[in-house]
Amino acid sequence: xxxxxxxxxxSDVWASTETRARAAxxxxxxxxxxxxxxxxxxxxxMVGGYDVPRALAALWTGSVGSWYAxxxxxxxxxxxxxxxxCAIAIAFRAGVxxxxxxxxxxxGGAGATAIALTMPGAxxxxxxxxxxxxxxxxxxxxxxxxxxxxxxGVLEVISTIMLNFIALYAVSFLVRGPLQEPTHAYPQSSTxxxxxxxxxxxxxxxxxxxIAIALIVVLVAGWALRHTASGFRMMAVGESPSAAASAxxxxxxxxxxxxxxxxxxxxxxxxxxxxxxxxxxxxxxLSPGYGYTAIAVALLAGLDPWRGVVTASLxxxxxxxxxxxxxxxxxxxxxxxxxxxxxxxxVVAAQAVRVRRAGVSSDSAASAREHAx
Amino acid sequence: xxxxxxxxxxxxxxxRFGPVAALDAVSLRVEPGQVHALLGENGAGKTTLMHVxxxxxxxxxxxxxxxGNRAHIGAPSDAIAAGVGMVHQHxxxxxxxxxxxxxxxxxxxxxxxxxxxxxxxxxxxATGFALDPNATVETLSVGAQQRVEIAxxxxxxxxxxxxxxxxxxxxxxxxxxxxxxxxxxxxxxNSVVLITHKLNEALAVADTVTVLxxxxxxxxxxxxxxxxxxxxxxxxxxxxxxxxAQQMDSLPPGGQSHDSGPENAVLAAQRIVVRDLVGRIRVRxxxxxVRAGEIVGIAGVEGAGQRELLRALAGRCEIASxxxxxxxxxxxxxxxxxxxxxxxxxxxxxNVALRDAGSRRGRMPWQMFRAHTRxxxxxxxxxxxxxxxxxxxxxxxxxQKLVLAREMTEPADARSTDLAHAAAKTLxxxxxxxxxxxxxxADVHARLRAARDHGAAVVIYSTDLDEVLAxxxxxxxxxxxxxxxxxxxxxxxGRVMLGTV
Numbered sequence: 001x002x003x004x005x006x007x008x009x010x011s012d013v014w015a016s017t018e019t020r021a022r023a024a025x026x027x028x029x030x031x032x033x034x035x036x037x038x039x040x041x042x043x044x045x046m047v048g049g050y051d052v053p054r055a056l057a058a059l060w061t062g063s064v065g066s067w068y069a070x071x072x073x074x075x076x077x078x079x080x081x082x083x084x085x086c087a088i089a090i091a092f093r094a095g096v097x098x099x100x101x102x103x104x105x106x107x108g109g110a111g112a113t114a115i116a117l118t119m120p121g122a123x124x125x126x127x128x129x130x131x132x133x134x135x136x137x138x139x140x141x142x143x144x145x146x147x148x149x150x151x152x153g154v155l156e157v158i159s160t161i162m163l164n165f166i167a168l169y170a171v172s173f174l175v176r177g178p179l180q181e182p183t184h185a186y187p188q189s190s191t192x193x194x195x196x197x198x199x200x201x202x203x204x205x206x207x208x209x210x211i212a213i214a215l216i217v218v219l220v221a222g223w224a225l226r227h228t229a230s231g232f233r234m235m236a237v238g239e240s241p242s243a244a245a246s247a248x249x250x251x252x253x254x255x256x257x258x259x260x261x262x263x264x265x266x267x268x269x270x271x272x273x274x275x276x277x278x279x280x281x282x283x284x285x286l287s288p289g290y291g292y293t294a295i296a297v298a299l300l301a302g303l304d305p306w307r308g309v310v311t312a313s314l315x316x317x318x319x320x321x322x323x324x325x326x327x328x329x330x331x332x333x334x335x336x337x338x339x340x341x342x343x344x345x346x347v348v349a350a351q352a353v354r355v356r357r358a359g360v361s362s363d364s365a366a367s368a369r370e371h372a373x
Numbered sequence: 374x375x376x377x378x379x380x381x382x383x384x385x386x387x388x389r390f391g392p393v394a395a396l397d398a399v400s401l402r403v404e405p406g407q408v409h410a411l412l413g414e415n416g417a418g419k420t421t422l423m424h425v426x427x428x429x430x431x432x433x434x435x436x437x438x439x440x441g442n443r444a445h446i447g448a449p450s451d452a453i454a455a456g457v458g459m460v461h462q463h464x465x466x467x468x469x470x471x472x473x474x475x476x477x478x479x480x481x482x483x484x485x486x487x488x489x490x491x492x493x494x495x496x497x498x499a500t501g502f503a504l505d506p507n508a509t510v511e512t513l514s515v516g517a518q519q520r521v522e523i524a525x526x527x528x529x530x531x532x533x534x535x536x537x538x539x540x541x542x543x544x545x546x547x548x549x550x551x552x553x554x555x556x557x558x559x560x561x562x563n564s565v566v567l568i569t570h571k572l573n574e575a576l577a578v579a580d581t582v583t584v585l586x587x588x589x590x591x592x593x594x595x596x597x598x599x600x601x602x603x604x605x606x607x608x609x610x611x612x613x614x615x616x617x618a619q620q621m622d623s624l625p626p627g628g629q630s631h632d633s634g635p636e637n638a639v640l641a642a643q644r645i646v647v648r649d650l651v652g653r654i655r656v657r658x659x660x661x662x663v664r665a666g667e668i669v670g671i672a673g674v675e676g677a678g679q680r681e682l683l684r685a686l687a688g689r690c691e692i693a694s695x696x697x698x699x700x701x702x703x704x705x706x707x708x709x710x711x712x713x714x715x716x717x718x719x720x721x722x723x724n725v726a727l728r729d730a731g732s733r734r735g736r737m738p739w740q741m742f743r744a745h746t747r748x749x750x751x752x753x754x755x756x757x758x759x760x761x762x763x764x765x766x767x768x769x770x771x772x773q774k775l776v777l778a779r780e781m782t783e784p785a786d787a788r789s790t791d792l793a794h795a796a797a798k799t800l801x802x803x804x805x806x807x808x809x810x811x812x813x814x815a816d817v818h819a820r821l822r823a824a825r826d827h828g829a830a831v832v833i834y835s836t837d838l839d840e841v842l843a844x845x846x847x848x849x850x851x852x853x854x855x856x857x858x859x860x861x862x863x864x865x866x867g868r869v870m871l872g873t874v
Contacts (some may be wrong), residue, residue, distance in 0.1 A: 085553070098636065141869060163466040174509075221818040227736055227737055228737060229733035229737055230737060231725065231737075232723075232730055232737050233730055235719075236716060236719075236723075236730060239718060239719060240715075240716050240717070241642070243713055243714055243727070244716075244727070244730070245689075246689055246714065247626055247707075247715070247727050247728065247779075248727045248728065248729065248730035249688070249731035249732065252732060
C-alpha cells in the first residue's frame with residue numbers, strides 16, 4: 001500500500017502499528033469483499049428463482065475459472081477499469097466530481113483512431129502518437145467541463161454527464177461521417193493497421209500490452225498522489241479548499257483544473273488502449289459503461305489508485321462472469337449491476353459510520369457545520 | 374436537602390471512547406432557578422457530559438432525570454421534548470435562511486409564514502432580544518447569531534439551557550450582556566448550565582460550580598464558597614496552577630520593546646486599501662510598520678476591518694491599493710482553524726506539511742516532515758495518542774497548539790532533509806487563545822512573548838481586549854476601516870474602539 005511508513009525505524013511505534021493495520025486491511029478487505037459479493041449474488045439468484053449452483057458455476061468459469069477466462073475476459077476488461085478508476089480517484093481526491101470518464105474515454109478512443117488511421121504502417125512511433133492523442137483528447141474533453149467550472153461556476157457533476165452524451169453522439173456522427181469505413185456499410189471506422197496496434201501477450205489469449213501501460217500509469221499516479229507536492233496539493237484541496245488556500249497558500253483553481261485535466265487524460269488513454277488493443281476500430285458501443293463502473297471501482301478502493309487495481313479486477317471479473325451467467329443460466333446481466341450498486345451503498349454507509357464514530361469523540365458539532373463568514 | 378427535585382440530574386454517567394474514559398461515573402445536579410457553571414480543561418469531559426444530557430452521545434452507563442422524572446434521552450429531539458436546549462460552541466443555524474426560518478426549523482406540519490413572524494416577535498418580547506425575523510442569519514454578527522441560537526432553544530420551550538463556551542466568540546461588552554441575561558433567565562425559575570473555562574466568569578455569574586478533570590468531578594459546590602485559585606487548582610492541579618499564574622504575571626502588560634529604528638521594519642504597509650468580496654472598503658488607507666522584536670496589538674469591535682487587515686498583511690487577501698512590504702514567509706494563525714487552518718481528516722504530519730505546500734516542488738520529504746512534526750508535538754506539548762491520528766481526534770486546544778507550532782517555525786526547506794526548526798520571523802495571529810483553557814492560554818502567551826524576545830515581528834488581534842493589552846508592545850485600534858495608534862490603556866483603547874474619544 002502507498003506508504004512512506006516502511007522507511008521508518010521499527011522503534012517508531014505509531015508507524016509500525018499503522019503499517020500493520022494497513023497490511024491487514026490490504027489482505028482482509030478484498031477477501032471479505034469477495035465473500036460478501038458472492039453471498040449477495042447467491043441470495044439474489046435465489047430470490048429470482050434461478051438455478052443457483054449452475055449460475056454460480058457460470059460466474060466462476062466465465063471470470064476466473066480458466067486461464068482463457070481470466071486473461072481474455074477478466075483482465076482485458078480490467079485494463080480500462082483500472083485507468084478510468086484511477087482517473088476518478090484523482091479527480092475525487094481533489095474535490096472534482098468528474099462523472100465524465102465515459103465521455104472522456106470515448107473522446108480518447110476517437111482521437112486515437114483518427115491518428116492511427118492517418119498514419120498507418122508507421123509502427124511504434126505511430127502507436128505512441130495514437131496513445132498520446134487519446135490522452136490529449138480525453139484531457140481536452142475534460143477541460144471543457146473544467147473551464148465551465150472555474151469560469152462560470154457550472155457544477156461539474158452536471159456538465160460532465162451532459163458531455164458524456166455529447167461524446168456518445170459525436171462518436172456516432174464520426175463513425176457515420178468523417179471516420180466511417182470506405183464502403184459506408186457499417187457505422188464504424190476502418191480497421192487500424194496491424195503495425196499500430198497494441199501487441200497481444202503471447203500465451204494469454206486476447207490480453208494485450210495495454211495491461212502493462214495501465215499498471216505502470218496507475219503505479220506512478222498512486223505514487224505521485226502521495227509523494228509529490230502536486231499530489232499533496234490535490235489531496236489538500238479536496239479535503240478543504242479554504243484551509244489549502246489559507247494555510248498552504250495553494251492556488252486552488254489551478255490545482256482543481258490540473259486534477260480535472262489529468263483525470264480526463266487517464267480516461268482518454270483508456271479509450272485509446274481499448275481501440276488500439278481490443279476493437280481495432282472505432283465503434284459507437286466502444287465502452288459498455290466503463291466510465292460509470294469506474295466510479296464504483298474508485299469508491300470501493302477508497303480513492304486509492306493502487307487498491308483500484310484490485311477493485312477494477314473484481315468488477316471486471318463480475319462483468320465477465322455476468323456474461324457467462326446470462327449465456328449458461330439465463331440470468332439477466334443486470335443482476336450484476338444491482339450487485340455493483342449494492343457495493344457502492346455498502347461502502348458509502350461504512351464511510352458514514354466511520355466518520356460518525358470519529359466525529360463524536362471530539363467535536364461533533366464543529367464537523368457538522370462549516371463556519372460562516 | 375432541597376424539597377423540589379433538581380431540574381436536571383445526571384447520575385453516574387460513564388462514557389468511553391476506545392481506550393479513553395471520557396466520563397467516569399459523573400453525577401451533576403442542576404437546581405431550578407440557578408446558573409450552574411461546568412468548569413474544566415479542554416478534554417476534561419465538559420462538552421461530552423452535556424452532549425450526553427442533550428442526547429448527542431449515548432452514555433455507557435448512568436441515568437438522566439429531568440425535574441425528578443427519569444428521562445430516556447436517546448436523541449436531541451428527546452432532550453428538546455423534555456425541555457432541554459443547547460447552544461453549541463459552533464452554531465447550528467442555516468446561514469442562508471432568515472431568523473424566522475431558523476427558529477421554526479425542525480418543526481412539523483404546515484408552515485404558516487404569518488404565524489412564524491408573530492412567534493419571533495413573541496420570543497423577542499419574552500427575551501428582550503432585538504430579533505429581526507426577516508434578516509438572513511449570515512448577515513448577522515456573531516453575537517446576534519448567538520442570540521438567535523438561544524431564541525431557537527426557547528422557541529422550543531426549553532426550561533434548561535446548556536451553553537457551550539458562549540462567551541468565547543463575544544466581545545467583552547457583549548459577553549457581559551449575555552451573562553446578565555442568563556442570570557435573569559435563571560431567576561425566572563429556569564436553569565442554565567454554562568460550560569466555560571474562564572474562572573472569573575464562572576464565579577461572577579454562577580450559583581453552583583462543578584469542576585471536571587479527566588472525566589471525573591473533582592469539585593462541586595456553591596460559587597460563593599470558593600475562590601478562583603481553588604478552582605484553578607481543582608482544574609489543573611497545584612503545580613500547574615502556580616506555573617500558569619507565574620507565566621501570566623511574568624511580564625508586565627506591554628513588556629519591553631527592543632530598541633529598534635525603522636530600519637528594522639519587517640512588515641511595512643503604506644496606505645493600503647482592502648475590499649471585501651462585494652467590493653465594500655473594509656480597510657481604508659491603513660499604514661503600519663512592524664519591527665523585529667515587537668508585538669503589535671490590534672483592537673477593534675467586530676467587523677471594524679481587522680480581519681481583512683490581518684489577512685492582507687499575511688498575504689491571504691489582495692490589497693486594492695497602497696504598498697505592502699513583507700517577507701516571503703509569514704506565519705498566520707486564523708481564528709477559525711477548522712475552516713482555514715487544518716485538514717480535519719488528515720494526519721498531523723499532513724497538517725504540518727500543509728504549510729507552504731503551494732510553493733513546494735518535486736517530492737514531498739515525508740521523513741523530514743515526520744521528524745519535524747514529532748519535534749513540534751514535543752516542543753509545544755501537544756497531547757496526541759500518535760502522530761498518525763487525524764486532526765479531528767484532537768481537542769480544540771491541542772489543535773490550536775499544533776497550528777501555532779506549525780506557524781511559529783519557519784517552513785521546512787523542500788530540499789533539506791534535516792530539521793528546519795528555526796523560529797518564524799513574522800507572525801500574524803488572530804484570537805490566539807480562542808477556545809483554549811487557562812494553562813494552554815498561558816502557554817501560548819509565553820510562546821508569543823518568547824518569539825518576540827527572539828526578534829520576531831508579531832501582529833495579534835483578539836476579541837478579548839485584555840489579551841491584546843497583556844501581550845502588545847504597541848496598540849493600534851481599528852475603527853470603520855481606519856487604523857490609529859493608541860496608548861496601552863484599557864479606557865483609552867475602549868473609547869477609540871467605540872468612537873467616543
